[in-house]
Amino acid sequence: MDAATSPLAKTREKSRQKRWESPIAGYLFISPWLIGFFTLTIYPMIQSLYYSFTDFSLLEEPNWVGIRNYQRILTTDDKFVQSVKVTFTYVLTSVPLRLVAALLIAMLLVKSVRGMSVYRTAIYFPSLIGSSIAVSILWRNIFGKDGYINHLLSYVGIDGPGWVTDPDTALGTLVLLVVWQFGSAMVIFLAGLKQIPHDLYEASSVDGAGKLRQFFNITLPMLTPTIYFNLIMGIISSFQMFTPAMIITHGGPVNSTYAYALYLYERGFGQLQMGYASGLAWIMLLLIAASTSIIFFTSKYWVFYETEGGKKR
Template sequence: METTIVTSTSKRRFAKVKRWDSFITGHLFISPWLIGFLLLTLYPMIQSLYYSFTDFSLLEEANWVGVRNYEKIFTVDTRFYQSVKVTFLYVLGSVPLRLIAALFIAMLLARSIKGISAYRTMIYFPSLIGGSIAVSLLWKNIFGREGYINEVLALFGIQGIGWINNPDTALSTLVLLVVWQFGSAMVIFLAGLKQIPQDLYEASSADGAGKVTQFFNITLPMLSPTIYFNIIMGIIGAFQMFTPAMIITQGGPMNSTYVYALYLYERAFSQLQMGYASSLAWIMLLIIALSTSVIFLSSKYWVFYESEKEDQR
């Protein structure tokens, strides 16, 4: 009996030591990421939260002012509301169009034809350079008054306009830029399409279902988790759009492309109001959190998971 007790105790101690060793080993493996997260993400966020309650600038020490920055933003700052309005218009325009373009191209590239890998690479390439300065300058040349678009229109006798200099079209050119860079969403859609069982299409075809019926009753429901993921990532990215607005339009004309990130940048580095800019940053974080929360809460009504269907059985 005593031997059994000693053996059981030893096993428990051995299991505890083994779990502790696994814990240490796991954290050693993730330590590069963990150190980077603590020093480059968490600490700056905490510091930014503190600065949002101060009048800190790059030239003077920070003085505690409480919620004065937030009061000024919501009660006095008209440019804040303008930037929020423009940003929401950009999000509402760019995210759906980008997803539609990505899904359409992904369905074309999901076919098994000769050389399809080369086509996928070429179509994905614009997303590798992303919203870089070079792409923004290229876009500025394409849609400028003397740009390539107007040169093509002139061949057909159509008088062009300054697309990026017109308040009615400037924001649309920025939306078109992000729609053109649909490669990352396309790759995710392509992976999702590959996971849809072909038996579903074959069975529906035998029942007389056409391509349109299959798309709405099979493809979209089965892709709903992928669509959900792309919507969340698209919203987060669109709210933070900065480089195209800075390089192509500088927020103009008439503040029609004055997005939130550009306003935050000007407050922080042009006017050196780092405390005020920190308040703007935390407000943007809350706006993004609320926007994604709405999508998250609504997902139970339109996102289909195969595992849920199996659980119901």
């Protein structure tokens, strides 16, 4: 009898397969991630929640104060109100504009043209560097009173304002920065556009539909899951906007760019009020959760999938 087909060999093979089918093996493989998740995410979150009910600073031991931090934030803190207004204005303007820019560029780049990969890489490149300090400094130099934009405007006789020092335009420059970095959303839109069956466009062309009608009746409905994903991710990232407000405008002028994350940072690391900053952080979490929940619960009315009836079930 062949050793490989002997009853003992078969028993050992079954035992080995059963051992690897155990969930313990799966947990063993993902244990590095689990350790990092619980030690670097869950534990700090629990600790932050505890600190939000204390007067903890970096120099003294925390003392329990109950909900006093939250009462001060919600009733007497004018800077909190201002930072919330600025952040919501930033989110409501930057997220839609970024999605529109990403979708329009994606529709141009989805065409099969020689050298298109080079164009896609060049357009995506700004998103690789992200909202870094170097980009923020460059943006400040471009839109400063003596920056490159005003230098170009001077050639046509226009005396441009100090874009980042004028309360009416400062937040707009930060919105323009995040709109310029639409590469990640564009790549996702590209993937979504390529998944739309070309037969739909051919059939609609036979019926006499033009490009504009095809866009609203085919492209947009088929892209709603992609739009939904990009919208959620855009809202979450925009609520956490920090580096541009810190480097370009320092929250000014006249607190017109005083973003929520910047205020949280100044309370925690500038004034060493870690307990108060922890309360601000948890309120931010609730604001993000509420905003994304609204999108989630309303998605059934405008997000369409390839299922029965066309809508998500």
